[in-house]
Amino acid sequence: MAGEGEMGRIVLGVSATATASGIVAHLVRSYRLRRPLVSIQIVETDPVTQSRALLEGGIDIALGPP
Numbered sequence: 001m002a003g004e005g006e007m008g009r010i011v012l013g014v015s016a017t018a019t020a021s022g023i024v025a026h027l028v029r030s031y032r033l034r035r036p037l038v039s040i041q042i043v044e045t046d047p048v049t050q051s052r053a054l055l056e057g058g059i060d061i062a063l064g065p066p
Contacts, residue, residue: 007037013050014042015064024063 010031014024028040043059050062 006035009039011041011043011059013053013059013062014044015047016044017065018063019044
Protein backbone atom coordinates (compact mmCIF):
# COMPACT_ATOMS: atom_id res chain seq x y z
CA MET A 1 0.00 0.00 0.00
CA ALA A 2 2.71 2.51 0.91
CA GLY A 3 4.54 1.92 -2.39
CA GLU A 4 1.33 2.64 -4.26
CA GLY A 5 0.71 6.00 -2.55
CA GLU A 6 -2.13 4.67 -0.42
CA MET A 7 -0.51 5.59 2.90
CA GLY A 8 2.32 7.75 4.14
CA ARG A 9 3.01 11.44 4.50
CA ILE A 10 3.26 14.46 2.21
CA VAL A 11 4.81 17.76 3.24
CA LEU A 12 3.22 20.56 1.26
CA GLY A 13 5.02 23.90 1.13
CA VAL A 14 2.62 26.74 0.37
CA SER A 15 2.85 30.49 -0.08
CA ALA A 16 0.56 32.90 1.73
CA THR A 17 -1.00 33.71 -1.64
CA ALA A 18 -1.88 30.06 -2.29
CA THR A 19 -3.35 29.75 1.19
CA ALA A 20 -5.42 32.92 0.86
CA SER A 21 -6.78 31.90 -2.54
CA GLY A 22 -8.44 28.82 -1.06
CA ILE A 23 -6.67 26.46 -3.46
CA VAL A 24 -4.76 24.75 -0.64
CA ALA A 25 -7.92 23.88 1.28
CA HIS A 26 -9.56 22.60 -1.90
CA LEU A 27 -6.58 20.44 -2.90
CA VAL A 28 -6.10 18.98 0.58
CA ARG A 29 -9.80 18.19 0.95
CA SER A 30 -9.90 16.50 -2.47
CA TYR A 31 -6.71 14.52 -1.82
CA ARG A 32 -7.88 13.32 1.59
CA LEU A 33 -11.06 11.93 0.03
CA ARG A 34 -8.94 9.85 -2.37
CA ARG A 35 -6.12 8.93 0.02
CA PRO A 36 -7.43 9.00 3.61
CA LEU A 37 -4.38 7.14 4.98
CA VAL A 38 -1.93 9.79 3.73
CA SER A 39 -1.01 12.42 6.30
CA ILE A 40 -0.59 15.94 4.89
CA GLN A 41 1.61 18.45 6.67
CA ILE A 42 1.28 22.04 5.45
CA VAL A 43 4.19 24.45 5.83
CA GLU A 44 3.58 28.10 4.88
CA THR A 45 6.72 29.79 3.63
CA ASP A 46 8.05 32.23 1.04
CA PRO A 47 8.95 31.06 -2.50
CA VAL A 48 12.73 31.24 -1.98
CA THR A 49 12.54 29.04 1.12
CA GLN A 50 10.14 26.71 -0.73
CA SER A 51 12.65 26.21 -3.54
CA ARG A 52 15.45 25.44 -1.11
CA ALA A 53 13.27 23.07 0.94
CA LEU A 54 12.16 21.28 -2.22
CA LEU A 55 15.75 20.76 -3.36
CA GLU A 56 16.86 19.62 0.11
CA GLY A 57 13.93 17.26 0.62
CA GLY A 58 12.28 19.29 3.36
CA ILE A 59 9.00 19.47 1.43
CA ASP A 60 7.54 17.19 -1.22
CA ILE A 61 5.38 19.69 -3.13
CA ALA A 62 5.50 23.48 -3.44
CA LEU A 63 2.50 25.70 -4.23
CA GLY A 64 2.95 29.37 -4.86
CA PRO A 65 3.91 31.93 -7.46
CA PRO A 66 6.52 30.85 -10.03
